[in-house]
Amino acid sequence: MAIEKMEFVSVTASRDCLDSVLEKCCESGCFQIESAVASASGSGERTLQLMNDKNPYDVPFKGLVSIATELGIELSETNYSACPLESGADFTEFIDSLEESLAEASKMKQAAQQIISQRKAALIQITHLHGLNAQFDRIFSCKHVHVRVGKLPLESHRKLDYYDQNFFFVPFEHDRNYCWGMYFCPKNDKEIVDDIFTSLYFEAVRIPDFVTGNTEEAFQRLESEIAEEEKNVAKADRELKNFARVHEEEIQRAFSKLCHKRAVFELRRKVGVLRDKVFIKGFIPKKKHKDFEQLFAGLPGAALTFMPPDADSSCVPPTVLKNTWFTRPYSMLVEMYGLPDYTGYNPTAFVALTYTLMFGIMFGDLGQGFIIFLLGLIIGRKVHKNFGGMMTRCGVSSMIFGAIYGSVFGFEDLLDPVYESIGISFLPLHPFHNTSFILLTAVGLGVALILISMILNIIIGFREGDIEKAVFSNNGIAGLLFYGSIAGGVAAMMLFDVKIMSAPFVIFFIVIPAVCIFCKVPFAAVVKYKEFRLSNEEEDMTFGNFIVENFFEMFEYVLSYVSNTMSFLRVGGFVLSHAGMMLVVSTLMNMVSTGAKPAVLVIGNAFVMVMEGMIVAIQIIRLEFYEIFSRFYSGSGKPFEPVKAGFSTEIE
Amino acid sequence: MLEKYSTNAVAAKIRAVCGRMLTMDDFMEMVAKRSVAEVADYLAHTPRYSERLRDIDPNTVHRGFLEQLLDEENYTLYRRLTSFSGLEDKPFYDFLLKRHECRQLINLVNAVSCGLQLSFVQTLPSYLINGSRIDFLALARCRSVEELTAALKGTRYYKLFRSFGRTPEGKVDFTDAEIKLRTSLYEGLIEDVEKSGFGRDGDELLSLIRSEIDVINIINAYRLKAFFGYTPDEIRKTVLPFTQMGKTSMNKLYNCPEAGKMRNVVAASPYGRYMSAEDDDIEPPLRKRTLTTMKHTLARTCAAPVSLYAFMYVCENELRNIVRVIEGVRYDVDPAMIYKLLIF
Numbered sequence: 001m002a003i004e005k006m007e008f009v010s011v012t013a014s015r016d017c018l019d020s021v022l023e024k025c026c027e028s029g030c031f032q033i034e035s036a037v038a039s040a041s042g043s044g045e046r047t048l049q050l051m052n053d054k055n056p057y058d059v060p061f062k063g064l065v066s067i068a069t070e071l072g073i074e075l076s077e078t079n080y081s082a083c084p085l086e087s088g089a090d091f092t093e094f095i096d097s098l099e100e101s102l103a104e105a106s107k108m109k110q111a112a113q114q115i116i117s118q119r120k121a122a123l124i125q126i127t128h129l130h131g132l133n134a135q136f137d138r139i140f141s142c143k144h145v146h147v148r149v150g151k152l153p154l155e156s157h158r159k160l161d162y163y164d165q166n167f168f169f170v171p172f173e174h175d176r177n178y179c180w181g182m183y184f185c186p187k188n189d190k191e192i193v194d195d196i197f198t199s200l201y202f203e204a205v206r207i208p209d210f211v212t213g214n215t216e217e218a219f220q221r222l223e224s225e226i227a228e229e230e231k232n233v234a235k236a237d238r239e240l241k242n243f244a245r246v247h248e249e250e251i252q253r254a255f256s257k258l259c260h261k262r263a264v265f266e267l268r269r270k271v272g273v274l275r276d277k278v279f280i281k282g283f284i285p286k287k288k289h290k291d292f293e294q295l296f297a298g299l300p301g302a303a304l305t306f307m308p309p310d311a312d313s314s315c316v317p318p319t320v321l322k323n324t325w326f327t328r329p330y331s332m333l334v335e336m337y338g339l340p341d342y343t344g345y346n347p348t349a350f351v352a353l354t355y356t357l358m359f360g361i362m363f364g365d366l367g368q369g370f371i372i373f374l375l376g377l378i379i380g381r382k383v384h385k386n387f388g389g390m391m392t393r394c395g396v397s398s399m400i401f402g403a404i405y406g407s408v409f410g411f412e413d414l415l416d417p418v419y420e421s422i423g424i425s426f427l428p429l430h431p432f433h434n435t436s437f438i439l440l441t442a443v444g445l446g447v448a449l450i451l452i453s454m455i456l457n458i459i460i461g462f463r464e465g466d467i468e469k470a471v472f473s474n475n476g477i478a479g480l481l482f483y484g485s486i487a488g489g490v491a492a493m494m495l496f497d498v499k500i501m502s503a504p505f506v507i508f509f510i511v512i513p514a515v516c517i518f519c520k521v522p523f524a525a526v527v528k529y530k531e532f533r534l535s536n537e538e539e540d541m542t543f544g545n546f547i548v549e550n551f552f553e554m555f556e557y558v559l560s561y562v563s564n565t566m567s568f569l570r571v572g573g574f575v576l577s578h579a580g581m582m583l584v585v586s587t588l589m590n591m592v593s594t595g596a597k598p599a600v601l602v603i604g605n606a607f608v609m610v611m612e613g614m615i616v617a618i619q620i621i622r623l624e625f626y627e628i629f630s631r632f633y634s635g636s637g638k639p640f641e642p643v644k645a646g647f648s649t650e651i652e
Numbered sequence: 653m654l655e656k657y658s659t660n661a662v663a664a665k666i667r668a669v670c671g672r673m674l675t676m677d678d679f680m681e682m683v684a685k686r687s688v689a690e691v692a693d694y695l696a697h698t699p700r701y702s703e704r705l706r707d708i709d710p711n712t713v714h715r716g717f718l719e720q721l722l723d724e725e726n727y728t729l730y731r732r733l734t735s736f737s738g739l740e741d742k743p744f745y746d747f748l749l750k751r752h753e754c755r756q757l758i759n760l761v762n763a764v765s766c767g768l769q770l771s772f773v774q775t776l777p778s779y780l781i782n783g784s785r786i787d788f789l790a791l792a793r794c795r796s797v798e799e800l801t802a803a804l805k806g807t808r809y810y811k812l813f814r815s816f817g818r819t820p821e822g823k824v825d826f827t828d829a830e831i832k833l834r835t836s837l838y839e840g841l842i843e844d845v846e847k848s849g850f851g852r853d854g855d856e857l858l859s860l861i862r863s864e865i866d867v868i869n870i871i872n873a874y875r876l877k878a879f880f881g882y883t884p885d886e887i888r889k890t891v892l893p894f895t896q897m898g899k900t901s902m903n904k905l906y907n908c909p910e911a912g913k914m915r916n917v918v919a920a921s922p923y924g925r926y927m928s929a930e931d932d933d934i935e936p937p938l939r940k941r942t943l944t945t946m947k948h949t950l951a952r953t954c955a956a957p958v959s960l961y962a963f964m965y966v967c968e969n970e971l972r973n974i975v976r977v978i979e980g981v982r983y984d985v986d987p988a989m990i991y992k993l994l995i996f
Contacts, residue, residue, distance in 0.1 A: 153717055155724075155778030162773050162789045177707050177721070199774045201717035 003346050004320035004640075005286040008307040015276045017301035022264045022271075024295050024302075025280065026645045031292065033282040033643045034315045036272025048272045048279060056088030057262035063095040064255050065649060070106065071244035073251060077647040080257035091258055098251070102243060109236035112229040119222045119229070122208050126222075128180035129172050129215050137212050139182075146190040148197070148204050151178035156200035167193045178203075256647065263645035283309065283317055283640070309342065317342040319637035327352035329389030337625055338635025345460050347633055352393070354449060354628070355620055360397030361442075362574035362616045365582070367409035368609050369398030394617075404429050405575070409605050410582030431579040439572040440495075446568025447487045449628055450561075454480045457632035468524035471516070474557040475631045478516035483561050485509035517557060518550050564627045571623075574616055581608045662737050662956035666963045669729065670950065672699045674970055676996055682977045683987040683994075688715045691981055695974070701725060715978050720777065722974060726967045727752070727779045733960060744844035744957055748964055752777065753784055754837040757809065760791055761816075761829050764800055769793070797824040812836050827890060835892055838865055842894065845957070853955035860961060862896030863923075863945060867938045869895070870905065870918055874934050878911035897921060939995050943969050969995060 009031070013021045025031045037050050068075050085091050099106075129149065139147055152169070157179045160169055167185035174180065183202075185193040211218045272279040284292050289306060296302050309317035319339040321331045323346075330352040340346055363369070373395025380388020402408065406415040406428020419427045431438055454475045461470025471477045485505070492498040516523060525533045535541035585604030589597050629635070678698060685691045692710035695701045695718075704725040708718070730748045734740040756776065763772035769792045776788055786807060794800040801813040817828035841861055845854050869891040876882035876890060884906045895902050901921065908914040915934060919927045926937035926944075946962040953959050973994045980990030 153720075155720065155781075158778060158781055159773055159776070159789065162792060175707055196770075199770075201714045201720075203712050203714075 002322050003340065003342060003344070004322045006283045006309040006317045006320070006342065006640075007286045007289060008309050008311045008315070008317070009282055009284055009292070010305040010307065011280040011296075011302055012305070013278050013280075013299075013302035015273070015278055017299060018268070018271065018278050019264065020299055021278070021280065021296075021302050022267050024299060025267070025282075025643055026264060028284070028288070028292055028295050028642070029644070030284050030288040030642050031282050032284075032318055032641055033267060033270050033280065034312075035270045036279045036281055048274045051268040051271045051273050051278070053265075053268055055262060055265050057091065057258055057265055060088060060091035060095055061258055061262050063099075064091070064251070064258060067095065067098055067102070068251060068255065070102070071240055071248075071251075073244055073248055075255050075649045076252065077259075078249075078252040078256045080253045080260070083253040083257045085254055085257060086261075091254065094254055098247070102240065105236045105239040105243070109233055109240070112232040112236065115229045116226050116233070118208070118210075119226045122211055123219070123222050123226075125205050125207065126211060126215055126218055129182075133214050133216075135212070135214050136207055136218065140207070144187055146185050146187045146193070147182055148194070148202075149182040149207060150202055150204040151180050152197070152200060152202045153177060154179055156202070159200060163196055165189065165193055165196060167196075255649075259647050260645045263648075267643060281312065281315065282643075283315070285320060285640075316638050318640035319344075320640045321346050321348055323348050326393070329386040329393065330355060332386040332390070333621065333624065334635075335639075337629060337633070339637035339639055340633065340635065341637045343464075344634070344637065345456065345463075345632075347456075347629070350452075350456070350628075351624055355390075355624060356393050356397045358445075358571055358620045358623065359394040359616060360401040361445075362571055362620070363394075363398050363578060363613060364401030364405045364575065365407045365409065365578065366399050366402035366415070367407075368605060368613075369395045369400075369402050371395075371605075371609065372398060372613065405431060405579070407579070407582065409601065410585050410608070412579065412582070431575050435576065438575050439569060442568050442570075442572030442575075443565060444491075445571060446565050446627070447491075449568070450564060450631070451480065451484055451487075453628045453631035454483070460632055467527050468520050471527075472520035472523050474517050474560075476520075478513040478520070479557070481509050482513035482517065485513075486561075487565070514554070518554050567623065567627055570619055574612070574619065578608070578612055581612060660954050660956075662733060662739065663954045663959040665736060666733060666950070666959045669733075670963070670966075673966070674698060674700055674974070679973060679977065679994055679996075680991065682974075683980065683990040685981055688718070688978055688982050689713075691978055692718050695722070704728075715982060716775075719971075719975055719978065722971055723777060724779055726964070726971055727777070729967065730960070730964055731783075733963075737956065739956060742848070744841070744848050744850075745960070747841055747844070747961065749780075749783060750837060750840060752780055753786060754833050756780060756788060757786075758830050758833050760788070760800065761797060761824065761833075762826060763792070764794055764797055765824060765826060797829075809833075809836075831890060831892070834868075838892060838894055848957070850955065850957055853953070853958050856949070856953065856955070857958050857961060859896055860945070860949060860958065862894050864942055864965070865892050865894045866896050866902070867923060867942050868892060869902065870923060871935050871938060873906055874911060874914055874918070877908065877914055884908075897923070936993075936995055939969070943995055 011021060011025075025033065035050065037048055065075070085094055128151070154174060154177060157169075157171070157174075165185075166189050167183055169181055169183040171179050171181040183193065183197060211222070213221065270280070272281075293304060293306075296304055319342050321334065321339070323331055327348045331348050333351055333355070334340075334346075334348050360369075373392050376388045376391025376393075376395050378388070379391060380386075403415065404427060406412060406419070408414045412428075412430060415428050419425075429437075457473075457475040458470050458477055458480065461467070461473075461476060469476060473479060474482075489501045489505070492500050521536055522532055522534055525531055525536075533539075533541075534543070534546045582604075585600065585608065588604060589600045592600055678694075682691050682694055685694060689710045692705065692708065692713055692715075696705035696708065696710060701722065704721055705718075708721070727748065731740070734745045739745045756772075759772055759775075763769050773789065773792050776792070780786075780788055786804070786809070791800060791803055794803055797813070797816070801810065804810045804813055812832055813829075815832060817825040819825050838861065842858060845857050845861070848854065850857060872890060873882075873887045876887050882890075884903075887906045888903075891902075891906070905914060905917045905921075908917055915927075918924045918934060918938070923938055923941050926940045927934065928937070931937055943966065946965045949958060949962040950966065953962070973996075976993050977990055979985075980987075980993070
């Protein structure tokens with residue numbers, strides 16, 4: 001239950017066999033490629049540079065997507081072994097041949113669509129001219145009269161009365177903002193009247209030449225033309241459909257291969273080149289060493305060099321979590337928070353144990369736990385493996401604690417005779433009869449988990465050589481002593497009436513650790529660097545600032561110790577809430593007739609399972625992330641993403 | 653008692669409308685647009701103006717018409733807010749109509765004096781054609797201020813027009829006309845507030861109005877001193893006779909021998925809060941100060957008249973900002989420069 005060991009691999013090959021090398025990298029399924037050059041410094045023939053070739057498959061890719069869209073073909077991944085095309089030019093030629101065959105039908109469709117769109121635009125224009133009964137062509141051919149059709153803002157329409165120039169405006173209709181109409185004036189006054197209308201924000205509309213006759217006639221003609229062209233579009237569509245039916249398989253094959261080729265070529269952006277040699281570097285899991293080596297055995301132009309993962313300081317090794325069958329589903333939660341560093345600690349086992357335990361405590365019911373277990377099995381097979389796995393584990397835990405509480409589908413007394421018959425007197429542990437015990441146990445569990453988190457932080461701190469983190473921080477040895485002694489002292493006093501808070505105890509386990517936390521930076525600096533400094537970030541930190549800053553930090557730490565501990569009360573709270581909700585279900589069941597009782601039981605149980613199950617699951621995630629992870633875990637690792645030539649229809 | 657609740661409701665409604673106003677982010681996006689059409693399209697997709705600009709075609713709309721529509725939206729909003737609780741017939745609540753009337757009358761005197769009636773008609777807001785008791789279109793037919801005065805007989809502006817001073821050439825003194833019209837507007841507003849019995853809310857409202865007047869007076873005095881070298885007495889003749897800061901303080905300002913000193917006096921006064929040595933113009937920081945006061949008032953008050961007055965100022969400022977953006981985009985001004993001109 002640790003982190004998978006990785007190996008740094010450097011591949012050197014001649015430029016000719018670059019494509020084969022990249023193909024092999026993809027084929028391996030376990031190689032994470034890294035940029036061969038860390039920064040873009042230096043240029044020229046003597047420096048290693050990243051390859052920056054233009055992808056020759058980009059243009060055919062776009063072309064094929066566009067053809068497939070035109071033909072209504074839904075592109076999907078297909079076996080392309082029978083596809084003979086190889087280079088970008090081959091694909092371009094293939095696309096050209098397709099386009100040639102499509103040209104006639106495609107042209108016919110485009111021309112028809114263009115006419116339809118023009119006619120529709122004209123229809124919209126003349127929709128507003130319903131009041132005009134005269135012939136358009138006759139109006140516009142007047143010799144001495146200047147005419148303009150268009151729309152005038154309603155505000156401006158009211159202002160027209162003010163003008164006494166030689167014009168008149170004929171309104172046809174109006175909408176919320178504009179009045180549609182046309183104005184007439186003598187050709188001699190054209191400039192003045194046009195100026196007036198322009199200043200009143202009149203927007204002229206151009207009636208196309210193909211619109212003739214009066215409005216009604218124009219309408220009819222345009223509509224019949226649109227209908228005619230729509231027939232042409234339908235005819236072209238039929239032809240395209242037939243073509244698609246014949247060529248679909250060929251197109252799918254070509255596209256799948258093109259996608260693969262394009263994706264592999266895209267990897268070149270991370271490949272370094274120096275004269276006729278190419279350099280590829282990346283990581284593989286150490287256990288795949290032999291497979292990877294074997295894969296390249298048949299490629300004489302390529303040489304592999306395996307090194308430790310920290311061989312190249314410019315590349316951070318990726319993290320792959322190594323888990324057992326029990327903990328594996330919980331890696332989902334760890335990934336959600338962020339992966340650990342390659343050299344860090346894998347907390348999945350800790351999460352698996354605490355999550356399962358807390359779910360069982362908070363949602364203890366033998367019957368409902370069994371249902372969750374069954375649902376987990378189904379979901380794990382059909383929907384989501386990890387989520388289903390978590391459900392089965394939580395279901396079993398819920399069943400165990402359900403047996404302890406004596407709760408089966410909300411019947412709290414069902415297991416009483418069983419325990420009586422086998423002679424266990426302290427079980428079942430009915431929540432409502434043991435409220436204080438449950439709440440105190442929840443707080444105790446919280447204290448224990450916080451202390452374990454601190455111990456983990458101390459171990460990680462020592463492993464990283466971080467004295468401040470391991471010894472002097474609020475989650476280091478000082479914090480552990482401070483928090484542990486206060487928690488232990490209070491527990492001993494309240495539960496067992498033992499007074500351990502003597503003066504030496506307070507001085508050694510509370511005051512000195514508190515001083516250590518307060519002065520963690522200077523103390524750590526003295527231990528590590530043998531020098532005195534008040535802050536790691538600010539060189540000119542004064543004593544006054546130091547005291548103020550650390551006073552508030554200390555205050556926050558103490559507050560967080562209290563609030564984090566109290567936060568675990570919710571574990572006990574949910575035990576009571578579950579029992580309470582099931583009590584409501586059984587009360588409702590007693591209120592209805594005998595025939596309706598099973599329905600109430602089933603619906604009530606289903607409701608509690610869905611609602612409370614979800615709330616409990618979320619609350620535990622919250623406890624894990626905020627109260628536990630925040631003490632020792634940073635989640636700043638890099639995920640392992642092996643290269644692959646994926647299928648995609650998206651044009652970037 | 654019920655009236656009190658209805659004014660609370662107006663204030664609450666105003667706050668709700670405030671939530672739809674354009675934000676600084678909206679302006680940042682608008683200044684980065686490349687054409688007026690893009691700005692119009694952006695505005696048409698904001699909750700604030702989407703309804704008003706629903707039917708316009710952003711690609712063809714004239715920017716003058718666009719500005720007219722936005723101005724109309726503000727006025728319609730004001731009418732809706734006043735009619736919401738049946739306040740439109742009560743005194744003071746017609747303040748925006750009176751303000752627009754006053755502005756148009758000042759424009760009209762100018763237009764008639766210069767023979768620019770056509771331009772006046774083009775820019776005349778339609779809500780004044782429909783909503784005002786004054787027939788502006790008929791007034792625009794007048795050929796002289798005397799005709800205008802005669803045409804206004806029977807209105808409350810008749811006496812005022814008759815009192816306009818004359819230049820030595822016998823023409824109407826435009827500056828005097830403007831001051832008298834503005835003085836009459838604010839006199840009427842203050843009188844309405846005092847008569848309306850708003851109580852403590854009335855005091856707050858008066859303080860807002862007088863502060864606004866102070867800012868107008870300071871800006872005018874500074875301009876007259878800086879650009880025309882007016883003497884203190886000449887400045888005193890051009891200012892509006894109301895003040896919030898006090899006559900002594902304002903006189904101290906007017907008595908400054910030069911613009912630089914005047915600037916220092918303003919900077920030391922309560923209105924100089926946003927002034928800095930780098931500002932070339934004193935108008936933006938002063939307007940920003942008024943805007944901030946109005947916004948604070950809006951956030952705090954529950955009184956309808958105070959809330960409405962402050963809100964309409966904020967709306968007008970938003971419109972001024974939009975107009976600046978439209979003009980800036982139209983003339984290809986650098987987005988950073990346009991943004992700098994906006995007042996938030």
